[in-house]
Amino acid sequence: MYFILIAILFPVLAGIYLLVRKEFHNRKALLLTAGAGFILTGVAVICVLTFSYGDSFTLFWLTDSLPVIFAVDEMSVIFSVVTLIIMLCAGFFSFEYMKHETKEKRYYGFYLIVFGVLNALCFAGSLVTFYLFFEMLTLTSMPLVLHNGQHEAIIAGLKYLLYSLCGAYMALFGIYFVYQSSDTLRFTAGGVLNENAGLHAGILFIAAMVMIIGFGVKAGMFPMHAWLPTAHPVAPAPASAVLSAVIVKAGVLGIIRVVYYIFGASFLRGTWVQNAWLVLTLITIFMGSMLAYREPVLKKRLAYSTVSQLSYILFGLACLETESLTGSLLHVIAHGMIKAVLFLCAGAIIYTTGKTKVEELRGIGKEMPLTMWCYTIVSLGLIGIPPTGGFVSKWYLAIGSLSGGIPVFRWLGPLVLLVSALLTAGYLLPLTIHGFLPGADYDYANLKKREPSLFMTIPILIMTILSVLIGLFPMQLVHWLTQFISLIV
Numbered sequence: 495m496y497f498i499l500i501a502i503l504f505p506v507l508a509g510i511y512l513l514v515r516k517e518f519h520n521r522k523a524l525l526l527t528a529g530a531g532f533i534l535t536g537v538a539v540i541c542v543l544t545f546s547y548g549d550s551f552t553l554f555w556l557t558d559s560l561p562v563i564f565a566v567d568e569m570s571v572i573f574s575v576v577t578l579i580i581m582l583c584a585g586f587f588s589f590e591y592m593k594h595e596t597k598e599k600r601y602y603g604f605y606l607i608v609f610g611v612l613n614a615l616c617f618a619g620s621l622v623t624f625y626l627f628f629e630m631l632t633l634t635s636m637p638l639v640l641h642n643g644q645h646e647a648i649i650a651g652l653k654y655l656l657y658s659l660c661g662a663y664m665a666l667f668g669i670y671f672v673y674q675s676s677d678t679l680r681f682t683a684g685g686v687l688n689e690n691a692g693l694h695a696g697i698l699f700i701a702a703m704v705m706i707i708g709f710g711v712k713a714g715m716f717p718m719h720a721w722l723p724t725a726h727p728v729a730p731a732p733a734s735a736v737l738s739a740v741i742v743k744a745g746v747l748g749i750i751r752v753v754y755y756i757f758g759a760s761f762l763r764g765t766w767v768q769n770a771w772l773v774l775t776l777i778t779i780f781m782g783s784m785l786a787y788r789e790p791v792l793k794k795r796l797a798y799s800t801v802s803q804l805s806y807i808l809f810g811l812a813c814l815e816t817e818s819l820t821g822s823l824l825h826v827i828a829h830g831m832i833k834a835v836l837f838l839c840a841g842a843i844i845y846t847t848g849k850t851k852v853e854e855l856r857g858i859g860k861e862m863p864l865t866m867w868c869y870t871i872v873s874l875g876l877i878g879i880p881p882t883g884g885f886v887s888k889w890y891l892a893i894g895s896l897s898g899g900i901p902v903f904r905w906l907g908p909l910v911l912l913v914s915a916l917l918t919a920g921y922l923l924p925l926t927i928h929g930f931l932p933g934a935d936y937d938y939a940n941l942k943k944r945e946p947s948l949f950m951t952i953p954i955l956i957m958t959i960l961s962v963l964i965g966l967f968p969m970q971l972v973h974w975l976t977q978f979i980s981l982i983v
Contacts, residue, residue, distance in 0.1 A: 497538060497541040497542045497545060497546050498542050498546055498549075498551070498564050498566070498617050499553075499564075500538040500541075501535065501538040501539045501541075501542050501610075501613045501617070502564075502610050502611075502613050502614045502617070503610065504531075504534060504535055504538055504610070505531060505535040505606040505607065505609040505610035505613070506606070506607050506610035506611070508527075508531040508534075508535075508606045509531070509602075509603045509604060509605070509606030509607035509608075509609075509610070510603070510607065511603075512524075512527065512528065512531075512599055512600075512602055512603035512606065513599070513600060513603035513604070515599075517599065518599065521598070524598060524599055524602065525589050527602075528585070528589075528602040528605075528606070529585075529586070529589070531602075531606050532581070532582055532585045532586070532606075532609075533582075535581075535606070535609055535610070535613075536578055536582055539574055539577075539578045539613060540578075542566060542574070542617070543566070543571055543574065543575070546566050547566050547571070548566060548567070549565070549566055550563060550564065550565035550566070550619050551563070551564060551565075556622065560622050560679070561620065561622075561623075562620070562622065562623045562626065563618075563619035563620045563623055563680060564614075564617045564618065564619050564623065565617065565618075565619030565680075565681070566617055567681070568974075568978040569747070569750060569751075569755075570616050570617050572823055572826060572827065573615075573616045573743060573747050573826070574613065574616040574617070575827075576739075576740065576743065576826060576827055576830040576831075577609075577612045577613065577616060577740050577743075579830075579831070579956075579957065579960070580735065580736065580739050580740050580830055580831070580834045580957070581605075581609050581612070581736065581740065582953075583834065583838075583953035583954075583956055583957055584732040584733075584735045584736050584739075584834060584838065584953065585605060585609075585732070586949055586952070586953055587731075587732045587735075587838050587841070587949060587950050587953045587954070588601070588602070588605070588730070588732040589949045590845070590946060590947045590949035590950050591730065591731055591732055591841055591842075591845050591950065592730065592732075594845065595641065595642065595730055596642075597641070600637070600641075601638070601641055601730070601733075604634060604635075604637045604638055605638065605733070605736075607634045608631070608634050608635050608638065608736070608741070611627055611630050611631045611634050611635075612631065612740060612741070612744070614627040614630075615627045615628065615631065615744050615747060616747070618681075618751075619680060619681060620678075620679045620680045620681060621669060621672070621679040621680075621681070621751065621752070621756055622669070622679055624747075624748060624751060625662070625665060625666065625669060628662060628665070628709075628712075628744060628748060629659075629662050631741065631744055632654075632655065632658040632659065632662065632712075633655075635737070635741055636651050636654055636655050637651075638729055638730070638733040638736070638737070639651040639654050639725045639728060639729045639733070639737075641729060641730055641733065642728065642730075644728070646728050647728040647729075649724070650721075650724045650725045650727075650728045650729075651725070653720070653721050653724050653725065654721045654724070654725045656721075657711050657718055657720070657721040658711060658712060658721070660708075660711065660718070661707070661708040661709065661710070661711025661712060661718060661745075662708065662711075663708070664704045664705065664707055664708030664711075665704075665705050665708035665709055665748065665752075666708075667701070667704055667705075667708075668701035668702065668704050668705035668708065668752070669705075670701075671694075671697055671698060671700075671701040672686075672687075672698070672701060672705075672756055672757075674694070675687055675688060675690060675691040675694050675698060676688055676691070676756070679756070681751055681755035681756070682755055683754070683755065683978075683981045683982040684754075684755075684758050684759075684760075684981070684982055685754075685755065685756060685757050685758020685759075685760075685761060686755070686756055686758075687756075687757060687758060687761060691761070698757070698761075699762075699765055699766065699767050702752070702753070702757050702762060702767050703767045703770060703771070705749075705752045706749055706752065706753070706767070706771055707774075709745045709748030709749045709752065710745055710749060710774075710808065711745065712741070712742055712744050712745030712748070713742050713743075713745030713746050713749065713804045713805075713807075713808060714742055714745075714778070714782075714800060714801040714804050714805070715745075715774055715775065715778050715804070715805055715808055716774055716777050716778040716781060716805075717774075719778060719782070719801045722738075722742070722797050722798075722800055722801050723785070723789075723794050723797040723798050723801070725737065725797075726738060726793055726794065726796070726797035726800070726837075727791060727793040727794045727797065730841070731793070731837055731838060731840055731841020731842075731844060731845070732837075732838065732841060734793060734796075734797075734837045734840075734841070735833070735834045735837035735838050735841070736834075738796065738797065738800045738833045738834070738837055739829070739830045739831075739833045739834040739837070740830065740834075742800060742804055743826060743830065745804075746804065746807050746808065746811075746822075746826060749808065749811060750811060753811060753814075754819075754982045754983070755982065759814045759982065759983050762814065763814045768812060768814060768900075769900075769903075771808075771812040772809065772812045772813070772900070772903050772907070774805075774808075775805045775808045775809040775812055776805075776809065776903075776906065776907065776910045778801060778802065778804075778805035778808070779802050779805045779806060779809065779910050779911070779914050780802075780910055780913065780914060781801070781802070782798050782799065782800075782801035782802025782803070782805065782914075783798075783799070783802040783913075783914040783917035783918060783921075784917060785798040785801070786798035786799045786801075786802065786917070786918075786921045787917050787920050787921040789921070790851050790852055790853060791850055791851055791852075792840050792843070792844075792850060792851065792852050792855070792925070793837070793840050793844075793850065795852065795921055796833070796836050796837055796840060799833070799836075799876070799918070799921065799922075800833060802914055802918075803825070803829050803833065803876065804829075806822075806825055806829075806887075806888070806891060806911065806914075807822045807825050807826055807829070808822075809822075809891065809895070809907060809911075810822030810825065810890075810891045810894060810895075813894050813895055813898045813900065813903075813907070814898070814983065815894045815895075815897060815898045815983065816894070816976060816979050816980060816983050817890050817893045817894035817897055818890065818891055818893075818894025818895060818898065819894070819979050819982075819983055820890045820894070820972060820975050820976055820979055821887050821888065821889070821890030821891035821892075821893070821894055822887075822891065823975055823979075824883065824886055824887035824890060824964070824968070824971070824972070824975070825884070825887035825888070825891065827883065827887075827964060827971075828875060828882070828883030828884050828886070828887050828961060828964055828965075829876070829884070829887075831872070831883070831957045831958075831960050831961040831964070832872040832875045832876050832882075832883070832884060832957075832961050833876070834957055835868055835869070835872040835954055835957045835958050835961065836869065836872060836873070836876070836922075838950070838953060838954050838957075839865050839866070839868060839869040839954060841950075842862065842865050842946045842950050842951075842954070843855065843858060843862065843865065845946060845950070846861075846862060846944050846945075846946055847861070847944075852924065852925055855925060855928070855929060856928045856929070856932045856933070856936065857928075857929065857932035857936050857941070858925070858929040859926065859929030859930035859931075859932075860929075860930070860932065860936075860938075860941055861941065861942060861943060861944055862943075862944060862945055862946075863930075863943070863945075864945050864951060864955075865945060865946065865951070865954065866925075866926065866929050866930065868954050868955065868958040869925070869926065870923075870926045871958055871961070871962065872957075872958055872961050873922040873923060873926065875961050875962075875965065876918055876922060877915050877918045877919045877922065877923075878915050878918075880965060881962065881965045881966050882961060882962055882964075882965040883961050883962070883963075883964030883965040883968070884961075884965070885965055886964065886965050886968045886972075888911060888915070890972075891907075891911065892907070892908040892911060895907035895908055895911075896908060
């Protein structure tokens with residue numbers, strides 16, 4: 495119990511301390527304080543996963559029937575481990591990158607607070623608890639979007655806030671109706687609806703669809719996706735990595751909890767809710783890939799890519815099958831590592847060269863070979879080429895769709911995934927090709943190798959290696975996933 499509270503409260507309190515404290519006497523003291531906050535939070539999360547697995551406790555009661563509960567289950571493990579790795583890597587990457595940004599103390603303060611709130615979401619044991627921290631995540635992560643204070647950042651921050659609050663209120667609308675047809679809002683494998691739910695199935699289907707769209711706002715699902723390509727380019731690169739690889743996964747986790755732990759897969763399987771949800775995910779996959787293919791700005795291209803790739807995960811969830819859910823959870827892990835590396839590579843390029851558009855980066859592979867090799871390896875993973883983790887997750891997504899037997903979608907899903915993979919290759923690999931093969935007219939005489947510092951390269955290398963290891967040795971992870979997935983599908 496205490497480890498869960500420490501993992502949540504310590505980074506929040508450390509972040510508040512940084513925000514209220516007067517300026518540090520030098521930058522080194524600030525980095526030591528922030529670094530200690532990162533490491534101690536990581537230790538607390540590891541202690542939770544080691545000593546508190548399977549535990550739950552009630553922190554307090556909002557009303558006589560609405561407790562704030564924390565619990566550690568298999569889904570908590572998956573999302574907390576992904577959150578931990580990416581938050582630590584992006585955090586230490588920030589130590590070098592944020593040199594050219596102002597107001598570092600504020601950045602690290604809100605970064606630590608977001609770390610704690612994300613841990614709370616991972617360990618939330620009920621729908622009400624999840625909703626409280628889901629709202630808090632929006633409010634605490636918005637300053638990361640607003641960080642540079644320019645007009646474009648303010649507009650992006652307000653757009654992020656508006657979309658996220660609309661999505662959260664849609665989820666709240668659904669909670670009201672779920673509460674009337676369940677004995678508890680505590681997350682339970684297979685769902686919590688009581689025997690009277692069948693009498694109110696019509697309104698519950700509407701509530702389920704509204705909640706899926708509401709939590710889908712954070713996951714960038716059409717038609718509420720527009721905040722992502724606006725917010726990512728203006729945030730500092732490590733914040734963009736966290737937004738794209740972790741914070742958007744809060745929406746995915748919310749949908750998983752609602753569909754598989756509140757309504758139950760059997761309640762939604764074969765209904766108009768499932769069909770409408772599948773349509774929205776496939777539209778988002780294709781639309782995001784096409785927009786990324788046409789986008790010239792590197793970070794914005796990666797943001798559109800996130801819109802597409804997150805709906806790979808949502809498509810697998812919507813199939814309501816064991817194999818597809820396995821693929822979705824594998825893609826949660828693989829996409830988290832891959833997209834964090836892509837944004838950190840973009841940040842390293844921007845920090846080193848000041849260039850932001852893809853067409854400006856001809857020959858970048860000659861100047862920054864290590865960074866670009868990492869970019870290339872994880873790009874292959876996002877396309878779905880073996881032996882990377884992206885191939886394994888997309889394999890299970892396709893198999894789950896084909897075995898589901900859903901009319902039209904059983905073949906349309908894999909077809910859209912294949913077209914999207916081709917588009918992904920089209921918007922990621924040109925940077926590699928022109929980066930390493932700039933042509934005969936490239937100015938080789940003035941070529942300068944300029945890799946970023948170890949604070950940047952080590953986090954990129956760690957997550958690149960992890961993304962490959964997931965693809966090389968997936969079976970133990972797959973076996974563990976299928977064991978508990980069989981209990982909730």
